[in-house]
Amino acid sequence: MQQYLTYRHLASLTHRSLRVASRPAAAVLICAALLASPQPAPAQGLFSPAITVDDAVITHYELEQRARFMAVLRVPGDLMEAARKELINDRLKLVAMEEAGIAPSEDEITTGMTELAGRANLSLNEFLSTLQENGVDPETVRDFSRVGIGWRDLVSARFLARARPTEAEIDRAMGQAGSGSVQVLLSEIILPINEQNAPQVEDLAQQIAALTTRAAFAAAATQYSAAQSRERGGELNWMPLTKLPPQLQQVVLALSPGDITEPLPLQGAVALFQMRGLREVSGRAQRFAAIEYAAYYLPGGRSAATLAKAQEIIEGTDTCDDLYGVAKGQDPSVLDRVSLSPGEIDRDIAIELAKLDPGETSTAVTRNNGETLVLLRLCGRTAELGEGESRETVANALTAQRVESLSASYLEQLRADARIEDK
Known part of the structure; x- marks a missing residue:
């Protein structure tokens, strides 16, 4: 069988937390993170054991360094506790790597560090200098890269053959065998954008794209998103993959759990999605020849008064037909009712429709540079069978998900078998 799993999917299993922002956003994030960085421990005892993992030692210095590094990467929560867990896992991984005869070369380690720096649009020297100026030793980054690369190679060698789906499994995932399909579990952030706030929104979107945890993404959604899901x-x-706009399906399938899309431009907004899960389910996947929806346009954009008026209409109507009564006596242009193939629908509207059942409504979309609010209601979907996403893309997604699950179980077993003691 063709080797469906790409380097990107394997790398994402261990380098997901390496995602950082573009140069301007990275500088903002690093400065902000350092304000909350753990304070240095007293010099006395800095290199004394803090934790032992079987015969391996983790020092107080290593804990402090990893916590500082995680602060720069914007990891939320108790950084010392997170550093403790990661370093214990690293010791377990190193033993497993040694037993498997896996030892990344200096060139491979440097390549991994360079990739990390590149995600901040910095050269390796610039990246290491910035970290060193703020108390993170280059050796801390080197150790992080060495373990990440070695563990990636180990889980690839150990689990890749088991994780690759068969042709029949790919058929089921694509809904071609009539017995299965793919569903995705996503989180979203929709940021309204106009000519006045474009620079700020674009910078914010880049910072959100650089987040590394689900908790951080959820906090950003609660604070900034205009979508109803912010609550x-x-x-x-969970939603069938085929409900998403065709242009978004490939983007989503390329994500591993925890990954965040790059900012996606929409009309009057920027969207970001985080993958929380992917699963195969029984039942043939529905594909759609046409989607019918109604759009009622209200002046005033996302002002409190306009949103209140929209909510009034939603509570007073149930179907698309009911909106004709709302629009009665007004210019015909205030209401559109159309039936289009999925590929013909504007992406921002298609994204909202994917979340709706017939009769449900969204107020996340705007037009006219944010000055017009769109009350969007799904009228119905006409199903058909189609080719959908490529076999290779589906196979990659399934393989990455299975490798991640197998490697996580393996690490948990290593942890359960180890003798871990705090000093």
Whole structure:
């Protein structure tokens, strides 16, 4: 069988937390993070054991260094506790790597460090200098890269053959065998944008794209998103992949759990999605020949008064037909009702429709540079069978998900078998 799993999917299993922002945003994030960085421990005892993992030692210095490094990467929560967990895992991984005869070369380690620096649009020297100026030793980054690369190679060698889906499994995932399909679990952030706030929104979107945890993404969704899902930290329910706009399906399938898309430009907004999960389910995937929806346009954009008026209409109507009564006596242009193939629908509208059942409504979309609010209601979907996403893309997504699950179970077993003691 063709080797469907790409380097990007394997790398994402261990380098997901390496994502950082573009140069301007990275500088802002690093400065902000350092304000909350752990304070140095007293010199006395700095290199004394803090934790032992079987015969391996983790020093207080290593804990402090990893916590500082995690602060720069914007990891939320108790950084010392997070550093403790990561370093214990690293010791377990190093033993497993040694037993498997895996030892990344200096060139491979440097390549990994260079990739990390590149995600901040910095050269390796610039990146290491910035970290060193703020108390993070280059050796800390080198150790992080060495373990990440070695563990990636180990789980690839150990689990890749088991994780690759068969042709029949790919058929089921694509819904071609009539017995299975793919569903995705996403979180979203929708940021309204106009000519006045474009620079600020673009910078914010880059900072959100650089987040490394689900908790941080959820906090950003609650604070900044205009979508109704903000009340749930941006979390959407499981949905069939085929409900998403065709242009978004490939983007989503390229993500591993925890990954965040690059900012996606929409009309009047910027969208970001985080993958929380992917699963195969029984039942043929529905594909759609046409989607019918109604759009009622209200002046005033996302002002409190306009949103209140929209909510009034939603509560007073149930179907698309009911909107004709709302628009009665007004210019015909205030209401559109159309039926289009999924590929013909504007991406921002298609994204909202993917979340709706017939009769449900969204107020996340705007037009006219944010000055017009769109009350969007799904009228119905006409199903058909189609080719959908490519076999290779589906196979990559399934393989990455299985490798991640197998490697996580393996690490948990290593941890359960180890003797871990705090000093």
